[in-house]
Amino acid sequence: MAVAVPAGLLLAIGVGALTLLTDVAEGEQALIVAAVFALVMSWGFIGLIWAMIVDRSTLRDAIDRPDESVESKWLDAAMSGALRDTVMLTGLTLAVVSIAGIALDGTWALIGVIWIAFFSTFVRYLMAKKRG
Template sequence: MGDGVARSRWGRSRLGGGRWSALAVALLIGVVLAAGFGALAAATGVVADHPLLGGVVFAVCTVGPCAALGYLLVVDRDTIAGATRRPEESVESGWYERAAAGALGDIVVLAGLTLVVATFVPAIADLPLRLVLVVLIGVAAASCALRYLVARRKG
């Protein structure tokens, strides 16, 4: 360690001179963002019959991802115990870059094939856009994860 930086399991926040735990700040950000998303969902009618209950459920379901985003935004990597000094130079980073590039190629091919098939099969062209985007994101995530695991196994 020798660099004089105090390290902890969750790291310190870059805000306020590093006095605050990054996890505490991230949880606060997560709760505020999730409450905003819940209020937006209730106000726009996304949650149908019971807006207040639906807004609360929406907020509860989004607090985790919002806190994770908050953590990524505020944590100072140099204050996390055991963190790699230059992660972009690690073997794992190379595996991820190859996996992500391969997944992008998979998505381009899949989208192209889907467009060709949709040209000849009108029922595919009538699918809801939300469904198509969810499938696209799912395929991208699965492709990247599978490629990463294969690269890790190969070493």
């Protein structure tokens, strides 16, 4: 944590400064918005830096090879099945939208694709966990 905290805070301050440079907010509120951005992003950046630099051998009760655990195999199977589900449902939705002539905003369409992928992965993971 001795490296992760300062590095994460520096990255968060950089994001806050970036909001000032890109005019995310104007006037008197620009500095407040930059500070809020930096505060919100700081925890995520600290965690990211810690995860990138931590040595697994220094962690107590850490699994030697986490990618070979049963949970990892469940997640791999769930994600590969979710990809098939996402491609199939996205294709069917595209066909229905095209044939029906429905105007659909791209942002909402992409949000729908992400939700399909997340939900399918979640359900498939729970099913694999239940099967053991």
